[in-house]
Amino acid sequence: MKIECSIDGKALSLSVNSNKPLSLILMEDVGNRSLMSHCQGNGCGNCIVLLNEEAVLSCMVPAFRLREATIRTFDSFQKTRQYRDIERAYHATGNTPCPNCYASKTLIIESILQDLTNSHPEQTSSSLTGRLRFTSDTNESFDDKNIIQELSLNTCNCMDMSEMLQIVELALGYRRRKRVRRN
Structure with a gap:
């Protein structure tokens, strides 16, 4: 099957088996x-x-x-300004995920930050994974339970959830301060 998508900012047209997992597409077809x-x-x-x-x-x-989807891997994400917010939070807390899960946990945190800085007050269900996607309410508060659920996508035990929550909160603060200065 032919699939049109964007991977790390590059528009691609891939001919792959319709059930081939994205991980194999990224490793075998994209390199x-x-x-x-x-x-x-x-x-x-x-x-x-x-x-x-x-x-x-x-x-x-x-x-x-993946039809018409936008995929971003850690390779391209670590070159963005958004990555710096998370990196600063790691340094500020003195906690960093192990090398095996660093990329994955960083991308999970970015996904959480995207949700928390999203201006939509409603909650929506993701059709791709069936997981609950959460967004900030009008008070911009968030529920630790939803964040823990999202962080649990990576099963590595190199850090406990309280450390991860602290990193999310710090990175969120950095992200919000940037938005305030920009406006």
Whole structure:
């Protein structure tokens, strides 16, 4: 099947099996060598990518779901200004994920930050993964339970959830301060 999508800012037309997982497409067809995919579909969470700005397990996303999608891997994300907010939060807390899950946890945090800085007050269900996507309400508060659910996409135990929540809160503060200065 032919699939038109954007991967790391490049418009691509791929001819792949409709059920081929995104992780294999990225490794075999696109040549991404940094994607960590050890579990081969068992959900370890080391193959996280941003699919339309949502963190997803790339080993669980079949090719047919990629039509007209925008995929961003850690390779391209780490070159953005948004990455700096998360990197600053890691340094400020003195906690950093291990090398095996660093990329995935960083992309999960970015997905959370996208949701928390989103101006839509309603909650929506994601059709790709069936997970609850949360957005900030009018008071811009957020629910730790939803954040923990999102952070649980990566099963590495190198950090506990309280450390991860602290990183999300700090990165969110950095992101919001940037928005205030820009306006």
